[in-house]
Amino acid sequence: MRRKSLTIGICAYNEDQNIGHLLDTIGQQQLPRNVRLLEILVVASGCTDSTVPIVREAAKRDPRIRLFTERKRKGKVTAVNKILRQARGTIIIL
Numbered sequence: 195m196r197r198k199s200l201t202i203g204i205c206a207y208n209e210d211q212n213i214g215h216l217l218d219t220i221g222q223q224q225l226p227r228n229v230r231l232l233e234i235l236v237v238a239s240g241c242t243d244s245t246v247p248i249v250r251e252a253a254k255r256d257p258r259i260r261l262f263t264e265r266k267r268k269g270k271v272t273a274v275n276k277i278l279r280q281a282r283g284t285i286i287i288l
Contacts (some may be wrong), residue, residue, distance in 0.1 A: 199232040200225065201283030205273040206236055210244035217252040217259060232283045234259045236274050240267025 202220055206213055213236070220234055238246050238261060246263055255258040262276055274288060 196228070197220055197253070198229045198285055200229055201232040201277075201281040202234045203274070203277030203281065203286060203288045204234065204236045205277070206241065206245050206249075206272050207249045207267060208241050208243045208245060210241075210248055213245050214248045215250060217249070217256070221256050221258070231258060233281070234263070235262065235277050236260070236282055237262045237264065237273035239269070239273050250251040271287045 200266065202277065204213075206217070209216075217234065217236075221231070223231070234256075236249050239251060241263075242268060246261065249261045253261055260280070262280070264272070277288065279288065
């Protein structure tokens with residue numbers, strides 16, 4: 195069976211209380227042998243808290259994490275579309 199690649203997309207707005215733990219937990223998940231976690235895409239939309247710096251620090255530790263920032267909050271549909279355009283995995287989880 196061919197190995198599948200997984201993209202996880204996260205839409206974030208002021209999630210500094212949760213995002214660090216979430217990224218650590220996702221990165222430690224045990225996946226089936228035929229699936230590998232290719233990337234974690236985070237779209238931080240209009241955040242006014244510490245979400246962006248927390249994700250940047252996590253990305254330094256885990257190169258699978260990629261951050262996309264939006265100065266203004268454009269809504270979940272815009273963030274999801276950005277994830278879908280950037281995703282390289284054969285499976286995408288939002």
